[in-house]
Amino acid sequence: MNKELKNKFVKELQSNQGIIHKICRAYTKGDAQHKDLFQEISIQLFNAYPKFRGDAKFSTWMYRVAINTAISLYRKSKRQVQTSELFDNLKELEFKDYDDTKDRQVAMLYQAINKLNDIEKALVLMYLDDKPYVEISDVLGISEVNARVKMSRAKTKLRNILNP
Amino acid sequence: MMAIDKLKDVWKNQPISKIQFTETDIYKMIHKKSTSLVKWIFYISIIEFVVLILPTLFMDSPSLEKEFGITQFENELGIVGFVKIVNIINYVIIVPFFIYSFYKNYKNICVNNTSKKLMSNILKTKKTVSYYVYSQLFIAAFTLIYILYKLTLTASFQSHVEVSMVLVWLIFSVIIAITLLVVWLVYKLLYGILLNKLNKNYKELLKEEE
Incomplete structure (x- = not known):
């Protein structure tokens, strides 16, 4: 990917990051996992970006990739702290x-x-x-x-x- | 009771995430290595391809002659020729076919697809490797049985081994069965851990569709 396209991607991702944060918060427990999933989604988006033809809105395409990563690709890494006890008090x-x-x-x-x-x-x-x-x-x-x-x-x- | 539609108001008015990344953070992130399930499957598959090819590499005729002390006379039983033919079929047809299928399926995995398609492509890629493993196990077992059978026919075997043939075959069968069982268990455990979440989600997605 050339530098110009990469810069464009980073700018778009940075300004649309709210969508990904919502997905990360729904699919993970705790900040460490949240950041980890965010990173994986960013990598997947970056790798798939050359195939993004712009026939959908960037945010719509981003939503799809983020959901796919959360459901199918993401594997929790061991370093994350389990904070599930917070959620048992619901x-x-x-x-x-x-x-x-x-x-x-x-x-x-x-x-x-x-x-x-x-x-x-x-x-x-x-x-x-x-x-x-x-x-x-x-x-x-x-x-x-x-x-x-x-x-x-x-x-x-x-x-x-x-x-x- | 709370109206579910009211949740939309809560959702839409939520404050921005306390975690925020700058462009520099994102720049660093996208250059990190992916730790996705697909990457894991890819690495494990490569290991499987390599590990399973190793034993067959040692089954060439010179080492057979050396290891088993197969003489010219015993060669006439067809062991060496048989192993050669099996190896040629394996390396020229079977292994390339699986490597090609694996590569094709792996390339088809794309996050731009629908969730269902993505999941089914991941499972298909993993299946290709499973079939490859089964094919190699089958070839190994088949070759081994053939060699053992031919060896039991030789005069030197019959004059040295005084137990009944039934017992000899029983021991062979148990050894082969235990080997297959161990491989199967390792396999189930490995992919069970790796694919547990994906399988569950795929089933959930397909539910009620029929």
């Missing part, structure tokens, strides 16, 4: 209406998402980001009908986790 916290701070609500939502399986996480993330079903089915490679059925189950599961 049931003790009640998702009260919207009295709490924004941070707390977001943290709870992520804690709940963290309890879903990898495919459900992908579905819920795309739902929360308002992705249309046609795009969801295209990212995952399943039919729209199947995506709707799976989404409905994932949402029910999420609701049950948040309102035990």
Whole structure:
């Protein structure tokens, strides 16, 4: 990849990094794993960038690669600290209406998402980001009908986790 | 009860991640080596290709003659010729076929694909290597059985070994079975650990599709 293209890639990735951070937070536990997954997604994006033809938006393409990396390619490395105990306290916290701070609500939502399986996480993330079903089915490679059925189950599961 | 749709508001108004990377950080990151599952499968496959080729390299005719003391007379039994033919078929047809298939499948793995396609391509690549391993095990077992069978026919074997042929074959079979079992177990364990997550996600994705 030439230098100009590389610079363009780095700039685009840097300015769109928010999307990847959301995915990393949903798929990992703790900052070390988060950074590790972010790095792997960046490498995968960089390697696939020459094949990105620009027929989709950079952010849409990035979403697909990031989800694929999280679901299929990422392997947790040993050096990461397990912080799962933080997430076991979820049931003790009640998702009260919207009295709490924004941070707390977001943290709870992520804690709940963290309890879903990898495919459900992908579905819920795309739902929360308002992705249309046609795009969801295209990212995952399943039919729209199947995506709707799976989404409905994932949402029910999420609701049950948040309102035990 | 909390409305699931309200979660979208929480989601959309979430503060930016406390972890943020600068362009310099990202520059450094993209030059690091990938530790993805595909890289692992690639390295392990290369090891498998190399390790399984090594024993057959030693099964050439001069070393057979030396190791087993196969004489000119015994050569007439066809052992050396047989091993030569098996090796030629293996190196000219079987091994190149698997290396080509592996390379082709590996190249097809692309993160730009849909999740389903990506997963199925990864599993296909791994399967190619499994089939390669099975083919090499089969060839090794088949060659070994053939050689042992021919050796038991020789006069020197029959005059030195006083146990019944049934027992001899029983021991051979047990040795071969144990070898296969050990290889199978190592294999299952290795890929079991490596592919556990992928297999689970692939099954989950395919569920309800039929």
